[in-house]
Structure formats: C-alpha cells, structure tokens
Amino acid sequence: MTLIVRPDRRAPTAVHMLWVRVGSIDEVDGTSGVAHVLEHMLFKGTPDLKPGEFSHRIAALGGRENAFTSRDATAYHQQVPAHRIEDVMRLEADRFARNQWPDEEFWRELAVVKEERLQVVEELPRARLFEALKAMAFQASPVRRPIIGWMSDIEAMTPQDVRDFYQRWYVPGNAALVIVGDVDVQQVRAQAEQHFGTLAARAVPPRKPRDEPEQTGPRRLEYRAAVDQSLVVLAYKVPRWTGGDDPANQDALALAVLAAVLDGHSGARLERALVRAVGPGGRRSADSVEAFYGLMGRGPQLFFLSAVPAQGVGTQAVEAALKAELARIARDGISPAELARVKTQWMAAEVFQLDSMFNQARELGNDWINGLDVDAGERLMTALRGVTAAQVQSVAQRYFSERQLNTAVLLPDPDRRAGALAARPIDPAR
Numbered sequence: 379m380t381l382i383v384r385p386d387r388r389a390p391t392a393v394h395m396l397w398v399r400v401g402s403i404d405e406v407d408g409t410s411g412v413a414h415v416l417e418h419m420l421f422k423g424t425p426d427l428k429p430g431e432f433s434h435r436i437a438a439l440g441g442r443e444n445a446f447t448s449r450d451a452t453a454y455h456q457q458v459p460a461h462r463i464e465d466v467m468r469l470e471a472d473r474f475a476r477n478q479w480p481d482e483e484f485w486r487e488l489a490v491v492k493e494e495r496l497q498v499v500e501e502l503p504r505a506r507l508f509e510a511l512k513a514m515a516f517q518a519s520p521v522r523r524p525i526i527g528w529m530s531d532i533e534a535m536t537p538q539d540v541r542d543f544y545q546r547w548y549v550p551g552n553a554a555l556v557i558v559g560d561v562d563v564q565q566v567r568a569q570a571e572q573h574f575g576t577l578a579a580r581a582v583p584p585r586k587p588r589d590e591p592e593q594t595g596p597r598r599l600e601y602r603a604a605v606d607q608s609l610v611v612l613a614y615k616v617p618r619w620t621g622g623d624d625p626a627n628q629d630a631l632a633l634a635v636l637a638a639v640l641d642g643h644s645g646a647r648l649e650r651a652l653v654r655a656v657g658p659g660g661r662r663s664a665d666s667v668e669a670f671y672g673l674m675g676r677g678p679q680l681f682f683l684s685a686v687p688a689q690g691v692g693t694q695a696v697e698a699a700l701k702a703e704l705a706r707i708a709r710d711g712i713s714p715a716e717l718a719r720v721k722t723q724w725m726a727a728e729v730f731q732l733d734s735m736f737n738q739a740r741e742l743g744n745d746w747i748n749g750l751d752v753d754a755g756e757r758l759m760t761a762l763r764g765v766t767a768a769q770v771q772s773v774a775q776r777y778f779s780e781r782q783l784n785t786a787v788l789l790p791d792p793d794r795r796a797g798a799l800a801a802r803p804i805d806p807a808r
Contacts, residue, residue, distance in 0.1 A: 379550035379551065379553050379554065379555060379570075379574050379577075380553070380555070380746060381567060381570050381574075382554060382556045382557070382742050382743075382746065382752060383563045383566050383567070384557075384558045384739075384742065384752075385558075385559070385560070385561060385562075385563060386559055386560065386735055386738065389559075389735075390460050390461075391457060391458070391460055391560060392459075392460040392557060392558065392559025392560060393455065393456070393457045393556075393557065393558045393559055393735045393736050393738075393739040394455065394456045394467065394555075394556075394557055395453055395454065395455040395556040395739045395743050396455075396553060396554075396555055396556075397451055397452075397453045397553060397554045397555075397746060398453070398547065398548060398552060398553045399450075399451055399547075399552050399553070399746075399747055400413055400452055400547040401413050401449050401451050401525070402448075402449050402520070402521075402523060402524070402527075403450055403520045403521060403676055403677050404547065404585065405520060405523065406520075407523075408531060408534070409527075409539050409543070410524065410527035410528050410531040410532075411491070411495075411524070411527015411528070411535070412527070412539055412540055412543045413447050413452055413543065414447040414491065414525060414526055415487070415488065415491055415527075416452070417445050417446070417452050418487045418490065418491060419484065419487060419540055419544075420432075420445065420454065420473055421445075422477075422479035422483045422484075422487065423473075423478060423479045424476040424477060424478060425476055426472065426476075427473070429479060432469055432473060435469060436458070436466065436469070439465055439466065440462065441456050441457055441458030441459070441462065441466065442456070442457055443455065443457075447525060448525060449521060449525055449675065449676070450675055450676040450677070450747050450748070451743070453740075454470065455736065456470075460561055463559070463561060463566065463569070464569045464573075467555075467569055467570065467574070470555075471573040471574050471577065474548060474553070475577045477544060484540065485537075488532065488535060491526070491527075492532055494526065495526050495532060499524065499526060503603035503605050504788060506601060506603070507601045507603075507611065507788045508611070508786070509524050510599055510786065511599065511611060511786040514597050514599055514784060514786070515593075515597065515613055515784040516590055516678070517590065517591060518590050519588055519590040519677055520588055521677040547583065549581070549582060550577050550578075550579055551579065551581070551582045554743060554746045555570055555574060556739045556743045558735045558736075558739040558742070559735050590615075590678055593615060595780075595781055596780045596781065596783045596784070597783070597784045598784075598785045599785070599786050599787070600789055601786065601787070601789070602789050602791035603788065603789075603791055604791060605788060605789075605790050605791075607686050607687070608686070608687050608693050608787065608790065609684060609685075609788035610684060610685050610687065610785070610786075610787055611682060611683070611684040611786045611788075612682070612683040612684070612697065612700055612701070612783060612784075612785055613680045613682050613784040613785075614680065614681045614782050614783055615679075615680060615681075616629075616630070616633050616679055616680065616681045616782075617630050617679070618672070618673065618675055618678070619631060619634070619673050619758070620749070620750075621754060621757065628769065629769075629773050629776075629777070630673060631761050632765050632769040632770050632772065632773040633773050634671055634673050634762065634765075635717070635762065635765045635769075635770050636669075636671075636707070636770050636773060636774060637669045637681065638724070639712050639716050639720055639770065640669035640704075640707075641668055641669035641670075642723060643720075646669075647703050647706075647707070648664075648667040648669060648685075648703055649667060651699070651702075651703055652685060652700070652703075653665065653667055662688050663685075663691045663696050663699045664685040664686055664688055664696050665686045665687070665688050665689075666686045667683075667684065667685045667686075667700075668683070669681075669682065669683050669684075670682040674744070674748050680784075681778075693789070697785070704778045707771060707774040708771065708774040708775040711767055711770070712767050712770050712771065714767065717765075717770070721765075724759070724762060725763075728755070728759055741755050742755075
C-alpha cells in the first residue's frame with residue numbers, strides 16, 4: 379500500500395483519504411455499477427461494526443465523512459481533529475480488510491442506488507443524452523458504460539457480484555492512503571504500519587487492455603424528451619495527459635488551454651460569439667455554451683463543446699456556430715492576451731485550491747490513481763505555463779475533423795411532453 383503524507387499546520391485538523399484504484403472502468407459487461415454499489419456497502423459493517431456504525435463513530439470523533447466513485451477510482455474520506463487521525467485509520471483499515479454485511483442490507487442499499495439513478499440520470503434528459511453519447515462514441519473501451527451503471531445491470535446485481543468485486547480489487551497494493559493536515563510524518567507512518575501494514579498482501583489483478591478501435595467517420599444521435607429547449611453536444615476524441623514529454627502529452631496541454639480560451643471565463647470566445655453576439659456576424663445564437671476537456675484519466679478522453687440554442691435558432695445553426703469558433707482559432711490563432719489571461723487564472727485557481735486540505739488530498743490521490751508522482755501538480759502548472767499560442771492553434775487544426783466527431787442533439791418531443799403533463803397528479807388546491 380502506498381502512503382502519501384503532506385503536513386499542513388495552518389489548523390489543528392487533518393484529512394484522511396483512502397484511494398482504491400478501481401472504478402467503473404474496471405467493470406465488465408453485465409455488472410456495470412458494481413464499483414459504486416460496493417462503495418455504498420463499505421458503510422454497512424465489519425465483524426466488529428454494525429451497519430452505519432462507522433459513520434456514527436466518525437461523527438463522535440468530531441469529524442465528517444463521505445465517499446465517491448468515479449470512472450477511475452473509489453475514494454473514502456474523513457476530516458477530523460488532527461489528534462484523532464489514528465482512530466480514523468483504525469476504522470478505515472478494518473472496513474477495507476473486513477467489510478461484511480448480511481444480504482438484506484444489500485437489497486436495502488440496492489434500492490437506494492436505483493433511486494439515485496432515477497434522480498441523477500433517468501429523470502434528467504440531459505444526463506441521459508450524455509450517457510447515450512458516450513455509449514455511441516466508444517465501442518470497445520469500458521468508458522462507454524455509466525459510472526452508476528445501467529439500470530438493468532443494477533436490477534440484476536446480486537450480493538455475490540459485489541463481494542467478488544471487493545475480494546478482487548480491495549487489496550493493499552491497489553490502494554493509497556493520503557493524509558494532509560497538522561500531522562507528524564513519522565508518527566503517521568508508524569500508525570499506518572500498525573493498522574494497514576499488517577494486512578495480508580495479495581497480488582493486484584492484471585488489467586487486460588481494451589483499446590478503442592479507430593473512429594473513421596462522424597457519428598450522430600438524436601435524443602427526444604419532454605424538454606423545453608434543445609441541446610447540442612459535440613465530442614471529439616483527443617489524447618490525455620500522462621505526465622510525459624512526448625507530442626501527445628504536449629498536445630493534451632495545448633487542448634487544456636484551448637478549452638479555457640473557449641470557455642474559461644465570462645469573456646471567453648464561445649460566450650462572446652454565441653451568447654453575447656460580439657464579433658463577426660453579430661447574431662446571438664445560444665442561451666448558454668460550454669467547453670470541457672478532462673485532461674487526465676485512466677481511459678480515453680473527449681473534448682466537449684455544447685450549446686443551448688437561443689429562441690428561434692435551430693440546432694444545425696448553433697452546431698455550425700460552435701464549429702466556426704474552432705475553425706477561427708485554427709485559422710487565426712489566439713492572442714497573447716488570451717493566452718496570458720488563461721494562464722493567470724489557472725495559477726490563481728491552483729493557489730486557492732491549496733487553501734483546502736481536502737483539495738490537496740484529492741489532488742494527491744488523483745495523481746496517484748493516474749500513475750503520477752507527488753509533484754505532478756507543480757509539474758503540470760509548469761508545463762501549462764510553457765504552452766504557446768502556436769501549439770493551441772496547431773491542436774485546433776489537427777483534432778477537430780469530422781472523422782473524429784460525435785454529435786448528440788437533445789430535441790423537444792411534443793408527444794412526450796404531452797404525456798408527461800397528462801401523467802401529473804392534479805392538485806385540488808389549484
């Protein structure tokens with residue numbers, strides 16, 4: 379097991395995070411969502427703790443806690459008074475190594491997960507659109523499956539599916555303990571040796587490559603739902619940053635700058651051109667716009683552009699407007715002022731982020747998940763400062779062809795809207 383400690387003595391508190399390098403990317407067809415369900419079950423007991431008792435004990439220590447599952451990892455975190463960090467470590471080591479629960483607890487929690495999917499995906503047309511888009515964009519890569527899982531897989535999940543996943547992936551060599559706060563490094567190491575170092579070591583299961591076949595032409599889908607406004611999303615396959623110095627890593631950095639130039643502040647390119655109608659054409663075409671690029675991850679990455687068309691503007695027009703902004707940068711490049719503003723904002727954001735012990739721990743853990751060293755945050759900021767305007771123009775010219783494009787359009791469906799209205803209960807008070 380990896381131990382990462384960063385002393386921060388500004389307050390007598392500490393953040394304790396246990397990272398497991400397993401997420402939805404490690405699941406197989408038929409059991410999507412199992413990593414997330416397992417995260418829920420880690421709160422349901424050990425031979426010495428009843429269901430829910432872990433959380434009660436953290437609260438009794440004066441702490442707060444939670445957990446999350448992502449595509450790449452599962453993480454469990456607590457913030458407590460610094461002198462109680464060993465108490466948390468003892469509890470976390472126990473449930474990491476000895477998680478157990480009766481079947482009836484699983485069935486109760488599975489109902490919670492189903493309701494969660496209903497609320498965060500099924501009932502939100504935009505969430506369903508993005509889910510369908512990723513499933514279309516990727517054919518072989520496991521990133522095509524939603525983190526929370528397909529509803530049919532959740533409904534078919536068994537207690538043994540979750541126990542098998544736990545036994546397979548929750549091994550010391552697949553985990554990292556990250557502690558940030560008012561702590562002594564050597565003392566924390568001794569405590570970690572006592573509580574985690576005694577756990578039986580087992581081999582980390584091998585991960586088979588599931589490489590995505592090359593996309594050789596545009597893909598498109600329309601999703602119709604009971605919505606008032608349309609949404610257009612363009613997604614392009616691009617490289618990710620892995621900390622290297624090769625051309626693909628340099629391109630990833632330039633793509634991060636490009637995303638910020640397009641949508642990194644209130645006066646960014648997309649906002650000015652599509653929402654405020656400033657510049658060539660002068661016609662307002664969107665109510666809102668967004669550009670997003672993940673930069674890092676254990677799987678392939680997408681560069682997203684999205685827009686909600688303004689009233690009276692068709693989806694094809696706003697789609698063309700998004701592409702036009704990319705084409706303008708590919709043709710004319712970006713200004714030194716734009717580049718300087720993006721870099722200044724990044725540096726400021728990084729400084730403010732480090733004010734939070736939780737954000738420090740999250741960054742350190744995320745870097746470990748991606749196979750990076752503890753100085754990756756500093757190296758990334760240094761690398762981003764070195765990106766040139768010419769590099770940004772170059773990636774705009776090379777990565778946004780129709781061949782790599784995946785388009786998803788959310789469209790209002792009058793029939794579905796009428797059905798949704800008819801299904802609503804009548805309020806007798808109105």
